[in-house]
Amino acid sequence: MAHAAAVPRKSPVPKPPPARARRSRTGAVPRRLPYLLIAPAGLLMLGFIAYPVLSVFYYSLRHHNPTKPWRNGFAGLGNFVTALTGDPQFLPTLGFSLRWVAAQVALQLLLGLGLALLVHQSFVGRAPARALVFSPWAVSGVLTSTIWLLLYNSQTGVTRYLADLGMGSYGTSWLSDTGTVFPAVVVAELWRGVPFFAILILADLQSVPRDLYEAAEVDGAGRLRRFLHITLPHLKDAIILSTLLRAVWEFNNVDLLYTLTGGGPAGETTTLPLRIASIAVDSHDFGYASALTTVAFVILLFGSLVYLRLSKFGGEAR
Amino acid sequence: MTRTGTTHRITRGGPGPAPTPRGRHGSRAALAAALAAVLALTATACGDDGSGAGGDRGAEGTGKGEITFWDNNGGVRTDVWKEIIARFEKAHPDIHVKYVGIPAESAQSKYDTAIQGGGLPDVGGVQTAMLAGIAAQGALEPLDERLEGSPLDGKLNGSMLDSVRSAGGGDRLYTVPTSANNGTLWYRTDLFRAAGLAAPTTWDRFYAAADRLTDGARNRFGFTLRGGEGSIAPALDAMYGQSGITSFWKTSAGGATTTTVNDPRNVAALEKYLGLYGKDTPEADVNNDFRKMVAQWDSGRIGMLSHNLGSYQEHLKALGPRRFRGLPNPALADGTRVQVSNPVDGLGLFRSSKNKAAAWTFIEFALSHAANSRWNRAAGAIPANTEAVGDSWVRESEATALAADALGDGSTRIVQLPYYLPDWNTVSKADNEPNLQKVLLGRESAKDFLDTLADQLDKARAEWDEQRG
Numbered sequence: 100m101a102h103a104a105a106v107p108r109k110s111p112v113p114k115p116p117p118a119r120a121r122r123s124r125t126g127a128v129p130r131r132l133p134y135l136l137i138a139p140a141g142l143l144m145l146g147f148i149a150y151p152v153l154s155v156f157y158y159s160l161r162h163h164n165p166t167k168p169w170r171n172g173f174a175g176l177g178n179f180v181t182a183l184t185g186d187p188q189f190l191p192t193l194g195f196s197l198r199w200v201a202a203q204v205a206l207q208l209l210l211g212l213g214l215a216l217l218v219h220q221s222f223v224g225r226a227p228a229r230a231l232v233f234s235p236w237a238v239s240g241v242l243t244s245t246i247w248l249l250l251y252n253s254q255t256g257v258t259r260y261l262a263d264l265g266m267g268s269y270g271t272s273w274l275s276d277t278g279t280v281f282p283a284v285v286v287a288e289l290w291r292g293v294p295f296f297a298i299l300i301l302a303d304l305q306s307v308p309r310d311l312y313e314a315a316e317v318d319g320a321g322r323l324r325r326f327l328h329i330t331l332p333h334l335k336d337a338i339i340l341s342t343l344l345r346a347v348w349e350f351n352n353v354d355l356l357y358t359l360t361g362g363g364p365a366g367e368t369t370t371l372p373l374r375i376a377s378i379a380v381d382s383h384d385f386g387y388a389s390a391l392t393t394v395a396f397v398i399l400l401f402g403s404l405v406y407l408r409l410s411k412f413g414g415e416a417r
Numbered sequence: 418m419t420r421t422g423t424t425h426r427i428t429r430g431g432p433g434p435a436p437t438p439r440g441r442h443g444s445r446a447a448l449a450a451a452l453a454a455v456l457a458l459t460a461t462a463c464g465d466d467g468s469g470a471g472g473d474r475g476a477e478g479t480g481k482g483e484i485t486f487w488d489n490n491g492g493v494r495t496d497v498w499k500e501i502i503a504r505f506e507k508a509h510p511d512i513h514v515k516y517v518g519i520p521a522e523s524a525q526s527k528y529d530t531a532i533q534g535g536g537l538p539d540v541g542g543v544q545t546a547m548l549a550g551i552a553a554q555g556a557l558e559p560l561d562e563r564l565e566g567s568p569l570d571g572k573l574n575g576s577m578l579d580s581v582r583s584a585g586g587g588d589r590l591y592t593v594p595t596s597a598n599n600g601t602l603w604y605r606t607d608l609f610r611a612a613g614l615a616a617p618t619t620w621d622r623f624y625a626a627a628d629r630l631t632d633g634a635r636n637r638f639g640f641t642l643r644g645g646e647g648s649i650a651p652a653l654d655a656m657y658g659q660s661g662i663t664s665f666w667k668t669s670a671g672g673a674t675t676t677t678v679n680d681p682r683n684v685a686a687l688e689k690y691l692g693l694y695g696k697d698t699p700e701a702d703v704n705n706d707f708r709k710m711v712a713q714w715d716s717g718r719i720g721m722l723s724h725n726l727g728s729y730q731e732h733l734k735a736l737g738p739r740r741f742r743g744l745p746n747p748a749l750a751d752g753t754r755v756q757v758s759n760p761v762d763g764l765g766l767f768r769s770s771k772n773k774a775a776a777w778t779f780i781e782f783a784l785s786h787a788a789n790s791r792w793n794r795a796a797g798a799i800p801a802n803t804e805a806v807g808d809s810w811v812r813e814s815e816a817t818a819l820a821a822d823a824l825g826d827g828s829t830r831i832v833q834l835p836y837y838l839p840d841w842n843t844v845s846k847a848d849n850e851p852n853l854q855k856v857l858l859g860r861e862s863a864k865d866f867l868d869t870l871a872d873q874l875d876k877a878r879a880e881w882d883e884q885r886g
Contacts, residue, residue: 165532166553166839169884188851252709253701254636254716262636269636270699277858361645364703365858366851380526382843383550 155396158389166383178390188366188374189391193398196350196370202285203292203349204342210289211296212338216330218297219304229301236294244358247287251359274360277367284368288355296341303337304330339412346406347399371395475558478772481511484779487527489542489762491518497795505782512775525550532556539770540779543592544760545584549837551765557591558766563777564590569784569802576824576831577801580761586837587885592763593780595789596798598725599820600654600756601743603732608720617721620659620747624689627697630720639697639720641713642690646706648853649845650834651723652687653678654757658746659686661755663830666878674878679864679871688863691856703857725759726820729797743816745823754829758836762798793817799824840877848873 162174182189218229235243250256253272262269273283307330315325353372356362362369362377371391379388488498495518502514517538519527525547531537532554543551551557564570577594585591604617608630617623627639643651657663660682668674677683694702699713707724714722715735722728723746732741748754764780766773782788790805797814799821800806806825812818823829835841849870855861 164839165529166550167880168553248709252713253699254713254718259636268700269633270638270701272699272701272704275701275703360704361706363645363851363854365854365860369851377847380529381847382840383529384843 152396155389155392158386159393160390161386163386163389164382164384171386174386178387179394181387182391182394188369189371191366192369192371192374193394195368196372198281199285199352199370200346200349202281203288204346206285206289207292207296207345208338208342210293212300212334214293214297215300215304216326219301232297233294235290236298238291240291240354241358243287243291244355247290247355247359251283251287275364277364280360280364280367284356284359287359288349288352291355292345292349295345299337299341300334303334307333335410336412339407339410343403343406347403350395350399475768475770475773478770478774480772480774480778482772482775483513483515484539484770484772484775485515485517486779487524487538487541488516488518489524489544490521492520494518494792494796497792501783501788501792504788505779508782509778512778514779528556529554537767537769539767539772539776541765541767542595542762543765544762545580545758545836546760546842548581548584548592548763548765549586549839549841552585552589552591553839556767556769557585558768558770558773559589559591560593560766561590563766564593567777567781569593569781572786572803573784574799574801574803574806574825577761580758580833581763583833584761584836592765593784594761594763594801595784596762596793596796596801597824598727598759598762598798599824600651600658600746600759601724601726601816601820602746603714603722603724603728603741603743603816605717605720605736605740606742607740616742616744617747618744619750621750623721623747624693626720627693631697636718637720638699638718640693641705641710641719641722642694642698642702643705643707643710643723644694644703644854644857645709646846646850648705648850650757652690652853653832653834654746655690655723656683656686657755657757657832659689659749661749661753663755663832665832665835674882676871676874676878678874679867684864684867687856687867691853691863694857703854726797726799726816729814729816743819745819745829752828754823755832756823756829757832757834760836761801763801835874835878838874838877838881840873840880844870844873844877 159178160174160176162170162172162177164170214232218225218232222228238246251258251272251274253259253270253275256272258267258271258273259269261267262271273279311329312325315329320328350370351372352370353376356368356370356373357376360368362373372395375388375391375395378384378391486498486502488494495516498516498518502516505514506512524542524544528537528541528543528547528551532551537556543557564573573594574597577597578590580597581592581594582588582590602617602623604626609616609626612626612629614626614629615622617626630639631637642648656678660680662677662680662682665677666674667677694700699719701713702710705713707728710722711724711728711731713719715731717736726743729743732743745754746756764783766776766780770776783792784802786802786804789800789802790808790810793800793805794808794810794814797817799817800808800811805811806821811821824831838844849866852861852866852869856863856866
């Protein structure tokens with residue numbers, strides 16, 4: 100066809116418009132037009148995603164505190180060294196974040212899977228049961244926090260009524276006891292997070308071909324074998340993706356913990372993002388906060404890559 | 418497929434002719450236009466309301482037109498500010514005030530963001546606790562000269578002016594104070610009467626009442642304290658109040674300035690105060706921020722609460738006017754009362770304002786006798802305008818009147834907290850609120866806590882002094 104493009108000059112057929120101009124026009128516009136069309140979106144993404152991310156990397160290498168301008172300047176890896184050697188709160192908050200993510204993702208997945216299997220069955224009242232299961236997902240974060248604050252309040256909550264029944268003491272709250280605060284906040288977040296898994300898994304369950312179950316049943320496979328050999332493999336990619344997304348969201352969770360405990364008592368429920376927020380907002384130390392954010396970013400990035408690799412996400416499709 | 422593919426090869430491959438000058442020009446123009454459009458969109462998206470970032474110098478302006486006002490306690494004070502703004506616009510029809518209410522919790526971060534990225538208002542409410550940080554970033558206009566030439570000169574409370582000067586980090590006035598708060602011991606008059614207790618005017622009476630009113634088996638507690646967010650200042654207030662130490666800093670014979678927070682008398686006082694936790698207070702108090710603490714007291718089962726005047730309206734709604742009173746913090750047995758400085762609210766004029774003349778006119782109006790009186794009456798706080806302090810409502814609001822007397826009659830010694838230190842928030846919030854909770858939970862001693870606090874404060878002070886030369 101390259102030859103064909105050069106031929107028209109010698110053709111006896113009616114003379115076409117000058118080849119140079121036509122090639123130029125047809126060549127230039129289609130090639131650049133898509134780029135022009137996506138340029139606005141691309142530039143906006145650069146502005147609103149790439150720029151903030153890059154600026155965090157930049158500030159992580161600097162001392163930057165607007166209230167202490169005399170200290171501002173290049174820090175190299177100093178902020179990262181401070182995190183590892185000079186900040187007694189860094190490792191405990193990171194440790195709590197990882198414990199929080201592991202507990203939340205594992206329990207949300209198990210409970211979400213169980214609920215999805217339950218409401219996937221045919222029974223009378225299935226529609227309202229599904230609505231009930233999914234309803235916490237529709238409740239705003241602020242309202243969720245308020246509901247659980249009241250449930251855990253020492254005067255209006257569960258412990259007050261247990262004390263009325265002679266179980267426990269008045270004036271206590273599961274959020275103020277270092278022995279109970281972790282399970283208490285885990286339960287509150289589960290209430291909000293389980294429907295996420297239930298919705299995704301139920302959607303995927305509905306796409307499993309029924310004839311697979313019928314064939315397995317004919318072959319004598321019981322419920323457990325059908326679940327292990329048909330349902331779970333079919334749900335694999337959905338589970339991998341949803342657990343990954345949820346892990347990232349839970350790692351970055353701030354609102355519920357901040358409202359319920361403020362990271363306390365005594366830092367027992369302070370996640371790394373809560374610590375970062377405190378350093379940036381209370382201390383104005385944006386350089387150090389950026390360094391901690393970079394650490395969190397790297398942990399999430401490599402954690403995600405390793406998880407996807409080990410779980411062979413999308414492997415069967417390939 | 419082939420035609421397009423062929424054309425691509427010709428254009429890229431060089432053998433084909435180059436685009437005509439007109440075609441190249443046209444595509445570049447299209448690209449430039451697209452870029453310009455995107456940049457314009459971006460600029461609009463990131464744009465501000467006409468005011469700039471912290472470094473902008475602004476302009477005096479015409480004294481007319483629109484100004485933007487940020488209320489740093491939006492929601493709670495919105496109604497009274499809108500009322501004052503309506504009166505102002507009636508008196509100054511050439512000036513329109515755009516009101517923006519910002520929740521108190523996010524005021525600091527909102528200002529910080531605007532200082533860095535633009536969008537500061539012309540006038541904003543700035544409390545002393547955040548004043549040093551904002552002033553250090555060069556965002557506020559010094560107001561000394563404007564005040565000297567104003568009808569307000571000589572009519573504002575001197576100690577409040579000193580507080581905001583001190584909080585601003587030096588001798589300059591960066592906000593005009595509008596009101597002061599004061600540490601107040603709220604107590605349930607009905608419970609005290611039923612138990613035959615005298616008003617908790619001294620620390621001895623306070624501790625006796627806390628013990629007497631506590632009956633854990635019946636869900637009754639003598640006191641509720643603040644163990645969560647914002648816990649350090651109330652703890653220091655109780656500590657200095659009992660120790661009787663009247664200065665936050667002391668200078669040794671060698672000339673070194675160090676803090677008094679870990680003075681043995683303060684250590685003993687803090688041990689005694691925090692010893693109430695779990696004994697005469699609910700154990701849930703360890704996570705109390707002020708909202709939880711106030712809500713808990715307003716539930717009606719607790720005898721006393723230490724908070725400032727700002728929660729008066731909430732107590733009034735929950736308990737009615739006859740079941741509680743508010744007193745200035747307890748005094749020592751000899752009658753001496755020592756309190757730490759409470760935040761002073763003020764109005765700042767932002768340096769980036771393009772209409773400083775109009776902004777100052779609004780500040781003058783807000784600080785006038787009538788407007789300042791109206792605002793403080795709604796807030797239950799002590800007016801900065803000395804004429805407003807004499808208004809009848811101040812006398813009728815007992816807690817406010819007692820607080821105004823305590824601050825104004827010389828009977829109370831004020832320990833000025835170092836709000837001006839750039840590290841004050843780091844030390845008093847991020848680093849040590851969890852440590853105070855450790856003391857409450859018995860994981861750390863009060864002495865270790867105060868020694869750590871003192872070490873950090875001394876370093877912060879030394880760095881500040883070094884920078885100021």
